[in-house]
Amino acid sequence: MSKRTPGPGTGTISTRAPGRRTTSGMSRGQNILRGVVLTIGAVAFLFPFYYMIVGSLQKSPDTSISGAFPNPANLTLENYADINSRVNLMQTLLNSGIFTGGVIVGTLVFGVLVGYALAQLQWRGRGITFALVLLVQVVPFQLLMIPLYVMIARDYGLADNYLGMILPFAINSTAVIIFRQYFLQVPRELFDAARIDGAGEVVLLWRIALPLVRPALLTVVLLTFIGPWNEFLWPFLVTKQASMQPLAVALANYISTVAASAANPFGAVLAGACVLAGPAVILFILFQRHFVSTDIGSGVKG
């Protein structure tokens, strides 16, 4: 903490160090090398997604090299109908949405409260609480999976229940650390000044602290969204009824059991994969655009 650079302070939240744009010192060769590295990376990351879409539209799976390019004679939307007849897409998407929404609400509420308390307030037990936040991250969920399964599915009877899915994820220590990090960058004098003006702690948090860390809210929503949306293990354990399963679980069950009996198993699996990936990717791109526009704005001004 003490090693942080003196200059940026709150600026590192949304603006970037102005020095980053001074690329004049770079030689042409280095720029080309960087471009090559970045392009290879982008291809490696994006190609499987392109292939996912192409594969989901193929009438019969074509694994040859020419199959990587869309062939008008081999295109169909039947795979989407096929996966929808095996997995109720609307219902499973709704289940994924409820699970994800519940987790996000819990994460934001608990995360903001603890993050603020850890960063800006002096209270007994703060050090222990912060140590606990870090410690909780080291405890793998998988060690807790058996006892949590016994407690939630067997003792409390919350199997095939949204609450049972949400509860173990309702607190997120990564979110706490992100919020703490953002709140730390807000100068404490700001809060002291507001306290002198007679503002209560709740008002302080709601009216001053929260608006200042709005970028953190977006980051945390984005990072939290993909957790439960992608989560497979826990909902897989606690949902046995197909009508309660999130899409990830339903699709995984389809991959591991039914796929062999479908006319075009890869096509149907990839169609399901596109439906599962779609909301996360689209939401992410929307959020990303927002982040980037603030970056550009501050870049022009700075």
Place this chain on the structure above:
Amino acid sequence: MTVTESRTSSAGSPIRAPGGRATRRRPWLGRNPIGLLLSAPYLVFVIAVFAYPLVFAVYMAFHDYFFAAPGAQVDRPFVGLDNFQEVLSDPAVIRSFGNVGIFLLINVPLTVVLSLVLATALNKAVRGRTFLRVAYYVPYVTASVAVVGVWLFLFSGGGLVNQILGPLAPDPSWLISPTWAMPTIALFVTWKQLGFYILLYLAALQSVSTELYEAASTDGAGAIRKFFSVTIPGVRPATVLVLLLSTVTGANLFTEPYLLTGGGGPNGASTSPVLLMYQKGIEQGNPDTASAIGIILVIGVLIIAFIQRKIAGGDES
């Protein structure tokens, strides 16, 4: 010392002595005791979904625990280290720990190197930043289950990867080969998670002082030299975090072997400890031995994390 001395001697002081001391000291709950109140819901949750299950897991591992009908009173005797003995003499368990060791040896170094290199390149890129950022993060934001579908397609026997490799393709193919199954899974997870670690490094790079780069340039350091002498030391706290997180994520491996290699195949070559915990604990109804595996796994992760911290150096925060 002198304060107490003077207090006892000057008994006629108008100020109440204990009160006088208390004003000099901070209040017992700290200056802002409301912090404790704000943290209370979180702490309650930590107890309910972390601390209690953790204790419960240890309890199960040392008892002959089995599932019983709700409300039924059953005897679950203390069995000492029997569960651990049973687990450690099971070759399948030993193999799964070996598998996760192979996984970590491939995944962790690859993750640290690739994410730092890509983050550094991305940090200085002028054109196409937005597109590249999105491209790198897309695998991370996508469900494992979804991308597993594509990898199954890509790495199947007659899949695109083997078509491109032609005669170089391994036989049996990647995911059904005892040699290649685990490295393929490690590669998959590295690819899948890299965007997140690039994000971490990008954030860390913003706090590396530009004066250091300027000073290095003045001293005649080239880009490579600056990368090793300024960037790497500058992002060391992030590296410690990346090492820790990728190790913990790797030890938790479940979805990928469950789906990519059809439950840890071929013949246990890609079984992970967590997959065994699921099979033993929930499918076969032995939560006690499953908990024992979990405890051994966590102790292993803690030891690895400790060694990494010693090597990479602690973050001085």
